[in-house]
Amino acid sequence: MPEARHLNIATKLTIWACALIAVFFATSAYLFHQVRSDADIASRMVTENHDLDSAIQRMLERLYNVQNNIRRYRILGGDQAAVGFIVEDLTRFGEILNETIKKHPRYADEWKDLTAEYQITLDPANSPGDNLAPDATVRDWTDILEQSLLDNQADMESRLTLLRDAGRHAADVGMYGLIFCLVVGVGGSLLLAWTLNRSLSEVRRGIRDLGTGATPRDVRILSRDELGELALAFNAMAARLRREERMRADFVAMLSHEIRTPLTSVREAVDLVGSGTFGEVNEKQKRFLDIAGQESERLSDLLTRLLSVSRMEAEELHLNPERVDVAGLVESTVERLVPTARAASVTLESEVEPGLAVRADPAHVRQVLTNLAGNGVKFSERGGTVRLIAERSGREVLFSVADDGPGIPVDEQERIFLKYYREPGVRDSIDGAGLGLAIARRIVLAHDGRIWVESEPGRGATFRFTLPAIS
Numbered sequence: 001m002p003e004a005r006h007l008n009i010a011t012k013l014t015i016w017a018c019a020l021i022a023v024f025f026a027t028s029a030y031l032f033h034q035v036r037s038d039a040d041i042a043s044r045m046v047t048e049n050h051d052l053d054s055a056i057q058r059m060l061e062r063l064y065n066v067q068n069n070i071r072r073y074r075i076l077g078g079d080q081a082a083v084g085f086i087v088e089d090l091t092r093f094g095e096i097l098n099e100t101i102k103k104h105p106r107y108a109d110e111w112k113d114l115t116a117e118y119q120i121t122l123d124p125a126n127s128p129g130d131n132l133a134p135d136a137t138v139r140d141w142t143d144i145l146e147q148s149l150l151d152n153q154a155d156m157e158s159r160l161t162l163l164r165d166a167g168r169h170a171a172d173v174g175m176y177g178l179i180f181c182l183v184v185g186v187g188g189s190l191l192l193a194w195t196l197n198r199s200l201s202e203v204r205r206g207i208r209d210l211g212t213g214a215t216p217r218d219v220r221i222l223s224r225d226e227l228g229e230l231a232l233a234f235n236a237m238a239a240r241l242r243r244e245e246r247m248r249a250d251f252v253a254m255l256s257h258e259i260r261t262p263l264t265s266v267r268e269a270v271d272l273v274g275s276g277t278f279g280e281v282n283e284k285q286k287r288f289l290d291i292a293g294q295e296s297e298r299l300s301d302l303l304t305r306l307l308s309v310s311r312m313e314a315e316e317l318h319l320n321p322e323r324v325d326v327a328g329l330v331e332s333t334v335e336r337l338v339p340t341a342r343a344a345s346v347t348l349e350s351e352v353e354p355g356l357a358v359r360a361d362p363a364h365v366r367q368v369l370t371n372l373a374g375n376g377v378k379f380s381e382r383g384g385t386v387r388l389i390a391e392r393s394g395r396e397v398l399f400s401v402a403d404d405g406p407g408i409p410v411d412e413q414e415r416i417f418l419k420y421y422r423e424p425g426v427r428d429s430i431d432g433a434g435l436g437l438a439i440a441r442r443i444v445l446a447h448d449g450r451i452w453v454e455s456e457p458g459r460g461a462t463f464r465f466t467l468p469a470i471s
Helices: 009-076 080-103 128-132 136-211 226-274 283-313 326-343 362-379 436-446
Strands: 322-325 347-352 357-360 385-393 396-402 451-455 461-468
Touching: 009 080, 009 136, 136 226, 226 283, 322 326, 322 362, 326 347, 326 362, 326 385, 357 362, 357 461, 362 385, 362 396, 362 436, 362 461, 436 451, 436 461
Parallel strands: 347 385
Antiparallel strands: 322 357, 385 396, 396 461, 451 461
């Protein structure tokens, strides 16, 4: 057997699962890293930007109070309470400044003017307008802090923008990762299911054809895994069955041919003796000669059926289709079976819808009807009835042959169309070779028709087959 395996099913499933897991973990790792990065940015915003913003706001608030108390001192002409407030605000301002620089040392250089020696003049101004003017030192400090506040807010907005962009990118990556996982998961599942089912369908087709009794055919090898090996094994088995079938068919053909010649001589000898050519024949001798003649006819009929099956299996079934009147076909079949039916005390009835016609080979279709009706006569009890019915069914003509026999079990109804198969219940009580139904099935299928049986044990059987109708 040639080597077929390339990637087995387990390997294919492992590759598919690994691809799915790799995409899932890569996406999860990226999202985890992005969450950590966003958390760091958010932490810096809280510990740096927000804290610095709050400190600057408090320092600006103290400086605004100093400015207001300086104006108050000048307007009121030296209010000592205002001086106390100024000292208190400047002291608190210095504390906040030192604390902020300690937390954010990068502002030490930027705020060095705030920590330098300073002088605030509290002398009353020469004019009312000067009393309302801000102190130059406090104003410079305020400008520095306000600029720092703006810079800090700009830095916070930059980090917020970074967070927003990172969040959008993480959402996109997550969505694309999810889509890819779905594509790999669902698409891979469908692809694996399709490839496995395609290979299995081929093997099932071969097994189904084999079960119908037809000549086994090779199946296509569509994969290089265990299913491919199964297809290879099936093809090897089919090839062996075909060889054995050819050998059997050749043997049957040879045996039939070799037997037919001496059988013909025996029949002629029986006819000559029975006719009195070699002398007078008494009643007892004639009875035995008649029995010999009947057995010769039965053996000749069996040989004919064997040869028919062999020719059909060798694809030698040649059809000569023509327009056939269904009524005439059924009537001629009944006429041929009347002597057999009378001998078995069975009544033959026919019912044909007027105007029916089919395109078929009349000799072969008559053989199908003869085989089915003959089986009905054979299996019916004395006094029974066999009915031949033909009716229109859509674009087909439906033929039915019903009998009053013992019926066929459901589990046997498919097997009875196989060559040489006989239902066990009648195998020992009724003669036959199990070829009539196999021949009938092959002829019907060759006409693009269908054949089946409907039966229940004890209620007889109805064999039906269809042929394409013509107007």
